Amino acid sequence: MALTAIIEAHGGPDQFKLVDLDVGEPQNGEVRIVHKAIGLNFIDVYQRRGMYPMQLPHAMGMEAAGVIDAVGEGVTHLKVGDRAAYASNPPGAYSEARVMPAAQVCPLPDGISYEEGAAMMLKGMTVEYLFHRTSPLKSGDTVLFHAAAGGVGLLACQWARSEGIRLIGTAGTGEKCQLAKDHGATHCLNYRSEDWVERVRDLTDGKGVDVVMDAVGKDTFDGSLNSLKPLGMMISFGNASGPVPPFEVGILGKKGSLKITRPTIFTHISDHDTCQAMAQNLAAKVLTGDVKINIGQRFALSEVVKAHKALEARETTGSTVLKI
Incomplete structure (x- = not known):
């Protein structure tokens, strides 16, 4: 028993x-x-x-x-x-x-x-497939990672640092932002007190990031798309704030021929x-x-x-x- x-x-x-x-x-x-x-x-x-x-x-x-x-x-x-x-x-x-x-x-x-x-x-193999199997990244690429102080996020911060990838994180408090930076995030934005979409644009000289890794879902989806560079990849892999509502697929073309995927570890x-x-x-x-x-x-x-x-x-x- x-x-x-x-x-x-x-x-x-x-x-x-x-x-x-x-x-x-x-x-x-x-x-x-x-x-x-x-x-x-x-x-x-x-x-x-x-x-x-x-x-x-x-x-x-x-x-x-x-x-x-x-x-x-x-x-x-x-x-x-x-x-x-x-x-x-x-x-x-x-x-x-x-x-x-x-x-x-x-x-x-x-x-x-x-x-x-x-x-x-589960968290570590999630990071493994995000970085190596969903949209393979190389040194010098820039990633926006939401909930960077969570279990998956802190592993992602370290993984990015170990491979020369610039990771811009988001978190809900200054303490969590500092924790993400301590673990390897290049920057971490407090989404409660900052316009994080505008800050991402500032940090990338207006270009946007190569890849967004978003497990938050509904609350961050639109901003995530707006943070991508043309031809960028949106990886939606969770729904912490609720499921992403239906959207018009044509918006991906209007925002720069963006790509989107919804993978699972399983x-x-x-x-x-x-x-x-x-x-x-x-x-x-x-x-x-x-x-x-x-x-x-x-x-x-x-x-x-x-x-x-x-x-x-x-x-x-x-x-x-x-x-x-």
């Missing part, structure tokens, strides 16, 4: 219920993992609210790290006793242990702690080999010190309601983990 956080109805943080569930044995292509730490992500909020509906009741959580406890037939990249971490469907990471598909579970190097592993996989990691390569690239960044995992908050698994309230209120910085 394993203590597990489930929801029986979509809604607010108080929907969480802690129950003991039978873990069972792994079948073909599966592993059983005993968790040491669990990562929280904003996609968890979307799923809990019902923005990404699930068949209920359902366990929650997309990311964790721990020790492989049992291995089903056909699994060759992991063995019992291995340290491992993952970001993966289906949800179920908010638990002491679980059985899950093995393809997206990745070896965790000894030089990376369980808490770091739990905090880095498309990228659906292929086993790609997933493992992305995890290896991320681990290399962490092991060399180019990217440090900032864990701003720690909660016990039993405090999942409190953790979600903090995450949803944007009271967190860096990554948040649940401890077992």
Whole structure:
């Protein structure tokens, strides 16, 4: 049996219920993992609210790290006793242990702690595909990154610095802006006190940025398009402020033949080999010190309601983990 956080109805943080569930044995292509730490992500909020509906009741959580406890037939990249971490469907990471598909579970190097592993996989592999697979960037390019002091944002700031990419971040307070700059952002704009679109134009000599990476959604979408240079790429990869409303596609032509995409990490990691390569690239960044995992908050698994309230209120910085 394993203590597990489930929801029986979509809604607010108080929907969480802690129950003991039978873990069972792994079948073909599966592993059983005993968790040491669990990562929280904003996609968890979307799923809990019902923005990404699930068949209920359902366990929650997309990311964790721990020790492989049992291995089903056909699994060759992991063995019992291995340290491992993952970001993966289906949800179920908010638990002491679980059985899950093995393809997206990745070896965790000894030089990376369980808490770091739990905090880095979904966010870090998101940054990996944003910088290397969606619109490949090179040294000297300029990126506008919203929510630069969040879990994904602080990793993106460091990733950009390590590759010579100029990152202009946005955040909601002066303290968060300073945190983003401390982690590698070239500039960080306070969207509550500055006209950030005008400031982006000033910082790029009126040209605009090569790429916008926007997980905020509705509140920043129009400004993001207005911050791009001609032929620039808009990457909308989240909806923290709500979904982007329908728009006339012709506006992209009027604003300079802009490009737009709405990727998800799950498309990228659906292929086993790609997933493992992305995890290896991320681990290399962490092991060399180019990217440090900032864990701003720690909660016990039993405090999942409190953790979600903090995450949803944007009271967190860096990554948040649940401890077992």
